[in-house]
Amino acid sequence: MKEIVEVAVGLPVFKTFHYRIPEKMKGSLQVGMRVLVPFKGRKVTGFAINLLDQSPKEIEEKLLEVEDLLDEVPLIDPQMLRLCRWTADYYLYPLGEVIKTGLPPGLHLKSELILTLTQQGMEYLAQGGSEAIQQKIFREIERCGKVSLKRMLKIFPGEVTKSQLFSWMRKGLLNIHGAIEGKEIKPKFERVVKYRGGEAVRPISRKQAEVLKWMEEKGEVSYSELGKTFKSPSKAIRSLEENGLISISDREVCRDLSLRPELKSYPKPELSSDQEKILIEILKGIHSKQFSPFLIHGVTASGKTEIYLRAIEEVLTQGKEAIVLVPEISLTPQLLSRFKDRFGENLALLHSGLGKGERYDQWRKIWKGGVKIAVGARSAIFAPFKNVGIIIVDEEHDPSYKQEEKLRYHARDLAVVRAKQDGATLLLGSATPSLESFYNAENGKFHLLSLPERIEGKPLPRVEVVDMKKEGGLLSEKMRRALQKSIEEKKQSLLFLNRRGFANFILCPDCGLTFKCPNCSVTLTYHLRDRSLQCHYCDYRVPAPGDCPKCEGHRLRGMGIGTERLEEELGTLFPGARVGRMDRDTTTRRRSHQQILKRLETGKIDILVGTQMIVKGHDFPNVTFVGVVSADTSLHFPDFRASERTFQLLTQVAGRAGRGAAFGEVVIQTFSPDHYSILKAKDHDFIGFYREEVEFRRALEYPPFSRLINFRLVGNSERRTKAIAEEMGRIAQSLLRKRYQKGMEILGPSTAPFAKMRGKFRWQMLAKGKSVPLLHQFAKELAIRLEDGTKGTGVNLDIDVDPVFIL
Ligand SMILES: [Zn+2]
Numbered sequence: 001m002k003e004i005v006e007v008a009v010g011l012p013v014f015k016t017f018h019y020r021i022p023e024k025m026k027g028s029l030q031v032g033m034r035v036l037v038p039f040k041g042r043k044v045t046g047f048a049i050n051l052l053d054q055s056p057k058e059i060e061e062k063l064l065e066v067e068d069l070l071d072e073v074p075l076i077d078p079q080m081l082r083l084c085r086w087t088a089d090y091y092l093y094p095l096g097e098v099i100k101t102g103l104p105p106g107l108h109l110k111s112e113l114i115l116t117l118t119q120q121g122m123e124y125l126a127q128g129g130s131e132a133i134q135q136k137i138f139r140e141i142e143r144c145g146k147v148s149l150k151r152m153l154k155i156f157p158g159e160v161t162k163s164q165l166f167s168w169m170r171k172g173l174l175n176i177h178g179a180i181e182g183k184e185i186k187p188k189f190e191r192v193v194k195y196r197g198g199e200a201v202r203p204i205s206r207k208q209a210e211v212l213k214w215m216e217e218k219g220e221v222s223y224s225e226l227g228k229t230f231k232s233p234s235k236a237i238r239s240l241e242e243n244g245l246i247s248i249s250d251r252e253v254c255r256d257l258s259l260r261p262e263l264k265s266y267p268k269p270e271l272s273s274d275q276e277k278i279l280i281e282i283l284k285g286i287h288s289k290q291f292s293p294f295l296i297h298g299v300t301a302s303g304k305t306e307i308y309l310r311a312i313e314e315v316l317t318q319g320k321e322a323i324v325l326v327p328e329i330s331l332t333p334q335l336l337s338r339f340k341d342r343f344g345e346n347l348a349l350l351h352s353g354l355g356k357g358e359r360y361d362q363w364r365k366i367w368k369g370g371v372k373i374a375v376g377a378r379s380a381i382f383a384p385f386k387n388v389g390i391i392i393v394d395e396e397h398d399p400s401y402k403q404e405e406k407l408r409y410h411a412r413d414l415a416v417v418r419a420k421q422d423g424a425t426l427l428l429g430s431a432t433p434s435l436e437s438f439y440n441a442e443n444g445k446f447h448l449l450s451l452p453e454r455i456e457g458k459p460l461p462r463v464e465v466v467d468m469k470k471e472g473g474l475l476s477e478k479m480r481r482a483l484q485k486s487i488e489e490k491k492q493s494l495l496f497l498n499r500r501g502f503a504n505f506i507l508c509p510d511c512g513l514t515f516k517c518p519n520c521s522v523t524l525t526y527h528l529r530d531r532s533l534q535c536h537y538c539d540y541r542v543p544a545p546g547d548c549p550k551c552e553g554h555r556l557r558g559m560g561i562g563t564e565r566l567e568e569e570l571g572t573l574f575p576g577a578r579v580g581r582m583d584r585d586t587t588t589r590r591r592s593h594q595q596i597l598k599r600l601e602t603g604k605i606d607i608l609v610g611t612q613m614i615v616k617g618h619d620f621p622n623v624t625f626v627g628v629v630s631a632d633t634s635l636h637f638p639d640f641r642a643s644e645r646t647f648q649l650l651t652q653v654a655g656r657a658g659r660g661a662a663f664g665e666v667v668i669q670t671f672s673p674d675h676y677s678i679l680k681a682k683d684h685d686f687i688g689f690y691r692e693e694v695e696f697r698r699a700l701e702y703p704p705f706s707r708l709i710n711f712r713l714v715g716n717s718e719r720r721t722k723a724i725a726e727e728m729g730r731i732a733q734s735l736l737r738k739r740y741q742k743g744m745e746i747l748g749p750s751t752a753p754f755a756k757m758r759g760k761f762r763w764q765m766l767a768k769g770k771s772v773p774l775l776h777q778f779a780k781e782l783a784i785r786l787e788d789g790t791k792g793t794g795v796n797l798d799i800d801v802d803p804v805f806i807l
C-alpha cells in the first residue's frame with residue numbers, strides 16, 4: 001500500500017509537496033486525481049502526481065494528511081501528465097498551475113477565510129461603537145451574514161488591513177475561519193422516462209393510458225418533454241412506474257452551446273491534383289502511426305481545409321482522435337460549420353467564449369470518449385483524448401496561439417510536443433508560415449508540402465502599392481477610384497485599418513498638450529460615439545474635454561485616424577453606400593461577430609471597415625476589392641518580428657479578395673513603399689520574403705538562430721521595480737562571469753517598450769543564446785537568487801520563453 005502522495009498545488013509555487021494518505025483513501029487515491037490538501041492554513045486543490053511507499057528522505061518534518069479526495073477516477077492520464085510536466089519545465093512555470101490551465105474552469109476548489117460577527121461583535125455594533133470604518137465593516141458583515149476576507153479587502157480598499165481584522169478577532173468581536181467557497185461544476189443530469197411495455201398488473205386510469213400510448217411511440221423521452229405534452233403528468237407517471245410499465249432514470253446531458261456552428265451543407269469537393277498529391281503524403285504519415293510533422297504552405301484559398309477534413313476522416317477510420325486548433329474561434333464561423341457538416345455530432349468545441357458549464361461539458365465529452373474530434377482555440381491542445389492520431393494547427397503563424405499572461409505557452413509548439421509524445425501526425429498550415437516553422441521545414445525537421453495555386457485555378461489578386469508621401473488626405477486617389485468602381489459593379493470591399501477609435505490622439509496646437517493614460521505609457525484614443533478619451537490597454541476612459549485644460553485654447557484637434565473615423569469619412573465620400581465596421585467596439589455583444597459577417601455574406605454591406613478581425617480566414621465570394629489604409633502601423637512596432645507580422649497581415653488581408661468568380665484587386669497605402677515586407681506581399685512572394693528576413697535574423701542572431709528568454713519585472717512602485725531590476729542585472733552579470741560566459745548574451749535590464757502598463761511599472765532583461773538547456777539553467781538560477789529580493793516588495797518576476805520550438 002502506498003503511504004505518501006506527491007501533490008502539485010494549483011498555486012504559483014514551484015515546489016511540489018508530500019502528504020500522508022489517510023487509511024480510508026488507500027487503494028482509491030490514484031495519480032491524476034484531485035485532492036484537497038491543507039496548505040499554509042488554508043485548504044487548496046492539488047493534483048496527485050506520484051504515489052510513494054514512504055516519505056522521501058530529505059523531508060524531515062511531520063507530513064500532513066490529505067483532507068479529501070475530489071475524484072473517483074483520475075482526471076488526467078499519464079500521457080497528459082507527461083505533457084504538463086514538459087510544459088512546466090520548458091516555460092518555467094509551476095506544474096500545478098499548468099495542469100489547471102489544461103482543465104476546464106470550475107474544478108478548482110479553494111478555501112477562503114470567512115468573517116462572521118460574534119455575539120459580542122453584534123452588541124458592539126448595536127451600541128454604535130467607536131470608529132467609523134469599524135462600524136462600516138461590521139454593518140457589512142451583519143448585512144451579508146458572512147463575508148470572505150478577500151472580498152472585504154476589495155470592498156474597502158485602503159481602509160482596512162488584514163492585521164486590523166485579525167486584531168478584532170483577538171478582541172472577540174469577529175470570527176475568522178476557513179471554508180470552501182464557490183461551487184464546483186458538476187455534470188448536468190436530466191430525468192428520462194422509458195417505455196417498458198408488458199401487462200398492467202393493476203387497472204390504469206384514462207390519463208395513464210393516454211400517456212402510456214404516447215410513450216409507446218416515443219420509446220424514451222425527457223421528463224421536460226413529457227411536461228410539455230401533458231398537463232401535470234407526475235402522478236400518472238408515478239403510477240405507471242409502480243405498475244412496471246415505464247422506468248425513470250437520470251441521464252447526463254450536455255448544456256446547450258451559446259455559440260453554435262451554423263448548419264449548412266457543403267458538397268464534398270473534388271480534389272485538385274495538388275491537393276491529391278499532398279494528401280497522399282499525409283496519409284503515408286498517418287498510416288506509419290509514428291510522429292509525422294508536416295508544414296503545409298498553401299496560398300490563400302488553396303483548399304487547405306479540405307485537406308484537414310480528409311486527413312481527419314482517415315484518422316477516424318483508425319479509431320483515433322483529432323485535435324484541430326484555430327486562431328480565434330468566434331472569427332472562424334465558416335470553418336466550424338464545415339466541420340459540423342462533415343462530422344456532425346462527433347465534435348467538441350473548446351474555447352473561452354463558452355460559459356463555464358458549457359466548457360466543462362465539452363471537455364467531459366472528450367474525456368469520456370463521447371467524441372473523436374476537438375476544435376478549439378489554443379487551450380484545446382490540452383484536450384483529454386487518450387489516443388490522438390492527428391493534431392492540426394490552422395494558420396500556424398497566428399500570434400493568438402501564444403498566451404500572453406500567466407503560463408506563457410505557445411499552442412503551436414505544444415502541438416509539436418504532444419504529437420511527438422503521442423506518435424501522431426502533425427499538420428501546420430498557413431499561407432504565411434512563421435519563420436521558425438519554415439526554417440524547420442528547410443532543415444528537414446518538418447516535411448514541407450506546397451499548395452502554390454488557388455483552387456479552380458483562380459488567380460491571386462493584383463496588388464498595388466501607393467506611396468502616401470505623395471498623397472494628401474486619408475484615402476489615395478487610387479483607393480477612392482477602386483472603391484467607387486466596386487460600388488458601381490455591386491461588388492463588396494474590405495478596408496483594413498489596424499487602429500480603432502476616431503482619432504489616435506488629441507493635440508493642442510497652441511501648447512502641444514497631448515492626453516496620456518495615467519496607468520500606461522500611451523496616449524489616449526479619441527472615440528466620437530461617446531465623446532470619450534480611452535486607453536486601449538487598460539480601458540481607462542474620461543470624457544473628452546472641449547477646450548485645452550492647460551492653456552484653455554479652443555483648437556484641440558484629433559491626430560491620426562481610427563476605424564471609427566474611416567467609417568464616417570466613407571459615408572461622406574460615398575453617400576448611399578452601406579458601410580459596416582468590425583472592431584472591438586462593435587463586437588462587444590455575444591454573436592455580434594457573426595451578425596456582422598452574416599450581413600456581409602448576404603450582401604447588406606458594401607464596404608466593411610475593420611481591424612485585424614477582418615484578416616482571418618473568411619471566404620466571401622463577392623468581395624473583390626481589399627484596401628489597406630495604412631501598412632505602417634505594424635511595421636514600426638518595437639519588436640524584431642515587426643516585418644514578419646506586417647508581411648503576414650498584408651498577405652492574409654489581400655487574400656480575402658477575389659475568392660469568387662470575379663478578379664480580385666488590392667491597394668496598399670504606406671509611407672514605406674520600398675520596404676521588403678510590402679514589396680514581397682505585393683508579389684505574393686513568401687519565399688522571397690523568407691530569404692530576406694532570414695538573413696536579417698541571422699545577421700542579428702535573432703530566432704531561429706538563437707533562443708530568447710525575457711525576464712520581466714512588474715511592480716507597483718517605480719522606485720522599487722527599478723532597484724530590483726538593477727539587482728537582477730547584477731546577479732545576471734555575476735552568473736555570466738561564473739558559468740555562462742560561453743554561448744550567452746544579456747541585453748539590459750532596461751525599461752520595457754511600454755514602461756508603464758495598467759498602473760504597473762515594467763522593466764525587462766533579455767537573455768539570448770543558442771542552447772536551450774543552458775538558457776533554462778540560467779533562468780532557474782536567476783529566479784532562485786532573485787526570490788528573496790522580491791519577496792514582499794510587490795514586484796513580480798515574469799519569465800517569458802520566446803516561442804521557438806526545437807525538435
Ligand atoms: Zn493647450
Ligand SMILES: [Zn+2]
Pocket residue numbers: 517518519520535536537538539540758
Ligand atoms: Zn491605460
